Amino acid sequence: MKFICPSILSADFSRLGEEIRIVEDAGADIIHCDIMDGSFVPNISFGAKVIRDVRKITSLPLDVHLMINNADMHIPEFIKAGANFISVHYENNTHLHRTISTIKDAGIKAGVVINPATPVFILEDIISTVDFVLVMSVNPGFGGQKFIEHSYNKIKELKDMIIQLNEDCLIEVDGGVSIHNIADLCNAGADMFVAGSSVFNAVDKTQAITKLKEAVSQF
Ligand code: DX5
Ligand code: ZN
Numbered sequence: 001m002k003f004i005c006p007s008i009l010s011a012d013f014s015r016l017g018e019e020i021r022i023v024e025d026a027g028a029d030i031i032h033c034d035i036m037d038g039s040f041v042p043n044i045s046f047g048a049k050v051i052r053d054v055r056k057i058t059s060l061p062l063d064v065h066l067m068i069n070n071a072d073m074h075i076p077e078f079i080k081a082g083a084n085f086i087s088v089h090y091e092n093n094t095h096l097h098r099t100i101s102t103i104k105d106a107g108i109k110a111g112v113v114i115n116p117a118t119p120v121f122i123l124e125d126i127i128s129t130v131d132f133v134l135v136m137s138v139n140p141g142f143g144g145q146k147f148i149e150h151s152y153n154k155i156k157e158l159k160d161m162i163i164q165l166n167e168d169c170l171i172e173v174d175g176g177v178s179i180h181n182i183a184d185l186c187n188a189g190a191d192m193f194v195a196g197s198s199v200f201n202a203v204d205k206t207q208a209i210t211k212l213k214e215a216v217s218q219f
Pocket of ligand 1: 007008009010032034065138139140141142143144145174175176177194195196197198
């Protein structure tokens, strides 16, 4: 099963409810929510209040990607706000095992994120405990960046690790995902596809989702 996850970072925040309804009606599977603190990443997006409000207007699962320092301090607010998936970065979470356990104990899918410069092999001791791994295919912080080609190799390497150590773990890819690379990403082994600008900046957002759904339905 493959999942299309539009990232609301590229949506028009003045019409957020309407934008989410469009992608939901078009067949989006999961809403990806980017939380940025202007410290771990050089941009500030939005916080738990937005998640709480979005929770009221969609029945789709909410996938909360935390690009923040001190994630442990904020995770309870996002759990309470209605997140269904929460992911934290490997690079700034010292006690990753504990953080992942906190998320899972709340009955929420827990994921670890790796930046483009972070190798896959460091996941060896955490992979059996996570529900998904998010492979960043751009440096986190902004929508609309160019896909980093090396990400294919990382996804393939991760897929091999998953087959050996945790068959239930899903692979999510985030950054520069579009109709032009989604088939190759499926072939590499990805299961969840975050798409921000390629959906919300499209002239026809419904068509953008339909095309992405069609592309993954071949796999
Ligand atoms: C980047 C975010 C992404 C972003 C993707 O730091 O994690 O989720 O919204 O945007 P696009 O699809 O435009 O690269
Ligand atoms: Zn993201």
